[in-house]
Amino acid sequence: MTSCLAAVTSYEWMRVIPHKRAIVELLEHPEHCLLFAQRLHVEACLAAVIRAQEKLATAIDESSLKAPAKLAFTKRAEYLHHIHDELLTLLCPIRRLPVELLARIFCSLKEVSFYIPTPIVLPTYRPHAHYRPPLRDVMLVCKQWYNIGDASCPSLWVDLRIDFNHHRASVLPHVLASTLRRSRGHPISFEFAHHDSGTTRSDTLVRSVYKILAEHSSRWRKVHIDIHSERELDWCRSVQPKLGCLEKLTLSLTSRNSSFDVAGLFCDAPNLRELQLHGFPANYATALPMHRLTSFEFASVYSGKAPDASVRAWYLKALQDSPTLSRFDYPTIPTPYTAPSSSGGRILKPLVRELSIGDPAFLASLLLPSLTSLVMGCFVEGVIPAIPQPPETLYIIYKMLEESRFPSLITLTLSNVLLDDTLLDILDSLDTLQSFYLTLTEWDEQHDSVLEEFVEDMWNEDDDGLFPFLPSLRSFDLELEDRYHNSLYSEYLFFDDSFAEMVLARIERSALRGVEVSVASEGGSWPMGKSKVRALRDAPGVLINAWDWEQESGEGMFMSDSSEDDED
Numbered sequence: 001m002t003s004c005l006a007a008v009t010s011y012e013w014m015r016v017i018p019h020k021r022a023i024v025e026l027l028e029h030p031e032h033c034l035l036f037a038q039r040l041h042v043e044a045c046l047a048a049v050i051r052a053q054e055k056l057a058t059a060i061d062e063s064s065l066k067a068p069a070k071l072a073f074t075k076r077a078e079y080l081h082h083i084h085d086e087l088l089t090l091l092c093p094i095r096r097l098p099v100e101l102l103a104r105i106f107c108s109l110k111e112v113s114f115y116i117p118t119p120i121v122l123p124t125y126r127p128h129a130h131y132r133p134p135l136r137d138v139m140l141v142c143k144q145w146y147n148i149g150d151a152s153c154p155s156l157w158v159d160l161r162i163d164f165n166h167h168r169a170s171v172l173p174h175v176l177a178s179t180l181r182r183s184r185g186h187p188i189s190f191e192f193a194h195h196d197s198g199t200t201r202s203d204t205l206v207r208s209v210y211k212i213l214a215e216h217s218s219r220w221r222k223v224h225i226d227i228h229s230e231r232e233l234d235w236c237r238s239v240q241p242k243l244g245c246l247e248k249l250t251l252s253l254t255s256r257n258s259s260f261d262v263a264g265l266f267c268d269a270p271n272l273r274e275l276q277l278h279g280f281p282a283n284y285a286t287a288l289p290m291h292r293l294t295s296f297e298f299a300s301v302y303s304g305k306a307p308d309a310s311v312r313a314w315y316l317k318a319l320q321d322s323p324t325l326s327r328f329d330y331p332t333i334p335t336p337y338t339a340p341s342s343s344g345g346r347i348l349k350p351l352v353r354e355l356s357i358g359d360p361a362f363l364a365s366l367l368l369p370s371l372t373s374l375v376m377g378c379f380v381e382g383v384i385p386a387i388p389q390p391p392e393t394l395y396i397i398y399k400m401l402e403e404s405r406f407p408s409l410i411t412l413t414l415s416n417v418l419l420d421d422t423l424l425d426i427l428d429s430l431d432t433l434q435s436f437y438l439t440l441t442e443w444d445e446q447h448d449s450v451l452e453e454f455v456e457d458m459w460n461e462d463d464d465g466l467f468p469f470l471p472s473l474r475s476f477d478l479e480l481e482d483r484y485h486n487s488l489y490s491e492y493l494f495f496d497d498s499f500a501e502m503v504l505a506r507i508e509r510s511a512l513r514g515v516e517v518s519v520a521s522e523g524g525s526w527p528m529g530k531s532k533v534r535a536l537r538d539a540p541g542v543l544i545n546a547w548d549w550e551q552e553s554g555e556g557m558f559m560s561d562s563s564e565d566d567e568d
Contacts, residue, residue: 049083162193176212388417455498
């Protein structure tokens with residue numbers, strides 16, 4: 001037994017290990033990347049530990065050992081096994097990566113989410129039942145990764161999504177404060193979404209979150225907040241004087257209280273460039289910092305009526321006074337159009353590149369020579385009936401483009417406009433157009449003739465075999481679908497075999513790469529043959545959706561193939 005003890009003692013790892021001071025430092029600071037010389041030291045140490053484990057295993061197997069000695073040897077073997085695992089961890093291939101490179105890999109998981117799952121979840125749908133942020137799981141892999149995420153990479157904790165219900169949500173303030181501490185003074189972006197239960201406990205929790213966020217308001221960079229009540233708006237106003245870094249603000253108003261005034265939030269935000277207001281009343285107009293914005297988006301709730309003329313004039317004046325604005329979204333319900341007098345001039349906005357508008361009368365007052373994206377349609381929040389545009393809409397668009405010297409428009413979206421030959425004039429003037437989207441939820445018989453001419457123009461080739469009409473078009477979406485179950489026209493005469501052949505030819509010999517067609521009606525039939533439908537659906541980038549409200553199916557709406565098609 002004495003010889004066994006001597007053998008084991010002689011291989012005690014701290015006595016025989018080479019470069020023991022360097023190894024101890026590496027074990028105490030595993031977050032450091034191993035250099036080549038350090039890896040050689042660790043490999044030599046691992047070899048010594050393996051020899052010690054072999055000697056110790058032989059000693060434990062000695063039958064002459066008594067119980068106390070055998071127990072001591074077993075504890076020593078467990079200790080050596082722990083050291084063996086620590087050294088193997090140091091030699092992992094990923095340890096060759098510098099900390100900075102690992103941090104960049106972790107940045108792909110840097111969106112932090114605080115979601116407290118509800119105990120009542122449908123068994124067939126459990127999106128958040130066991131949800132944990134992926135970055136949290138990564139930090140639990142080893143001590144090195146934990147230290148990288150916790151202390152070495154504050155940029156991993158600057159994008160936050162705060163979403164909770166009121167079950168076990170009391171831990172949220174502590175977790176939020178810990179995360180903000182890890183961000184180490186960097187500018188932060190967050191989305192604060194929650195449900196207002198109207199209870200005292202809920203108010204206390206929400207107010208505690210606002211209080212923690214207010215302590216770091218000088219670091220707010222991009223912020224999205226849901227506002228449920230006037231008291232929450234007051235909490236937001238309390239942090240107003242400290243918004244020096246704020247660049248983008250999104251406010252979603254869930255209450256329909258038209259007395260809310262958010263103007264006080266912007267008085268001292270000198271770097272604010274992007275402002276989005278969602279869920280606000282259509283007649284909302286207040287002192288907004290339009291003069292320094294580059295992007296403004298206003299999404300109102302459906303109230304059944306257009307905004308007052310004074311409100312529209314206010315936003316038009318605000319647009320006129322904003323020298324840096326490049327994107328403007330104001331998709332409200334259209335007002336009756338009145339032709340401007342001959343002396344009335346247009347407002348020149350040379351920097352506006354993206355415009356989404358619901359009122360063509362608003363568009364009639366603008367000159368936009370740099371416009372690249374135009375969306376014409378009423379898009380307001382809530383389930384609403386189809387809102388048609390005034391009959392003059394296409395004419396107004398054409399005159400704006402003409403007087404703006406036909407800018408290099410790339411994307412054009414039209415919703416519920418009355419089609420006439422002006423549409424073809426608009427498209428014929430846009431050689432740079434790459435994406436065209438047309439949505440019609442109400443049908444007029446004259447639409448067929450216009451779309452038939454559109455198909456013919458799209459199919460025409462010049463002497464060189466090129467398509468001169470929309471030569472740069474890459475995607476085309478056509479939606480003739482009654483989302484609100486009103487009766488549509490029973491037949492679409494343009495939607496025939498010629499339409500299918502045009503699409504196939506353009507995909508094969510032009511820049512067109514994506515086509516999506518959604519058609520719906522109530523009864524009747526469509527003139528496209530089933531063989532052409534199959535050819536379209538087999539073509540790359542083509543999606544055909546068809547539906548009949550009466551039959552609750554779409555396939556029966558297409559014409560049966562002719563005998564010639566059947567033979568083919």
